[in-house]
Amino acid sequence: MEPNKVQPEGGLNVTLTIRLLMHGKEVGSIIGKKGETVKKMREESGARINISEGNCPERIVTITGPTDAxxxxxxxxxxxFEEDIINSMSNSPATSKPPVTLRLVVPASQCGSLIGKGGSKIKEMRESTGAQVQVAGDMLPNSTERAVTISGTPEAIIQCVKQICVVMLESPPKGATIPYRPKPASTPVIFSGGQAYTIQGQYAIPHPDQLTKLHQLAMQQTPFTPLGQTTPAFPGLDASPPASTHELTIPNDLIGCIIGRQGTKINEIRQMSGAQIKIANAMEGLSERQITITGTPANISLAQYLINARFRDVAAMWNDPSSMTTS
Incomplete structure (x- = not known):
């Protein structure tokens, strides 16, 4: 693709983020032994390649960089993937080679542009690249994104991805996008105090799939009383309720949302809630951080609500991993 085919103001230096949905086996192939394959892909392409964590049958692979990368x-x-197909065929009697298939995850607000008026754009893509392209009719669970499946030879897929990138650059997403986050394999979700948790080992981890719903729940809730603070204050007494402590464990990749640039967001939450909020330092080998909230039940309730609201507010940023870094 010639540089003038991409948006003129950025040329091939336009930075784009593309998200892929992969099965565990495909992710294993991309990572390779001791991470060697993905390391080589990062080095040779110059793109950032991030793979979502978690014990999920599906994983999100995020590729960010200039379009050529x-x-x-x-x-x-x-x-x-073609190499994997060839290797698997050496053990089977099949004679025709199945196509390579990739699944992109695209904000629903951009899918109309990919399909085109009366399906004209998607038809043009199929004819000019030789790849099969299908846009799912329904949005992925708990998100505003759709799966776009591309099948064909590696060459056809690359040409098709180039055309999809052009469309995505020309038609940015409208409004906030709630990104699809694959659910862990049959992990129960526990609700406590307006927050959803999944149990991973000995930790209760805030459950990202539920964060937007939680905000709606939190909007409807009156401040809850944490466990251990169930006794109402005696009428006529001005004494403040005793301070209590509540702990949350939050994955490292979400902690940046809470802290904000140079700590602005966490300070804002402290001031608005009146609670003391301490974030533990990152520990080597651990993928999560502990947050300790201290204050009256009302302070704690408000701090938790504000943390939930903060997750909701950054939902649109989840497409871009660079926005999740801690300053």
Whole structure:
């Protein structure tokens, strides 16, 4: 693709984020032994390649970088998948080689542009690249994103991804996007004090799939009383309720949302809630951080509500992992 085919003001230096939905087996192939394959892909393409964590049957692979770096990363992934297909065929009697298939995750607000008026754009993509392209009719669970499936030879897939990137650059998403986050394999969700948790090992981890719903729940809730503070104050007494402590464990990749640039967001939550909020330092080998909230039941309730609201507010940023870093 010539540079003038991409938006003129940025040329091929336009930074884009593309999200892929992969099965565990596909992710294992991309990571490779001791992470060697993904390391090589990062180095040779120049793109950032992030793989979502969690014990999920599906994982999100996020590729960020200038468009030419994204195309190189996609080429390497497509050829790796073709290599896997060839290797699996050596053990089977099948004679025709199945196509390589990739699933992109695209904000629903951009899917209309990909399909085009009366399906004209998607038809043009199929004819000009030789790839099969399908846009799912329904949004992925708990999100405003749809799956876009591309099948064909690696060469056809690369050409198709180039055309999809052009459309995505020309038609940015409208409004906030709630990104799809795959659910852990049959992990129960526990609700406590307006927050959803999944149990991972000995920790209760805030459950990202539920964060937007939680905000709606929190909007409807009166401040809750944490466990251990169930006795109402005696009427006529001005004494403040005794201070109590509540602990949350939050994944490292979400902690940046709470802290904000140079701590602005966490300070705002402290001031608005009146609670003391301490965030433990990152521990080597641990993928989560402990947050300790101290104050009256009302302070704690408000702090938790504000943390939930903060997650809701950054939902639109989840497409761009660079916005999740802690300053």
């Amino acid at each position: 994204i195309f190189k990363a996609f080429a390497m992934i497509a050829y790796k």
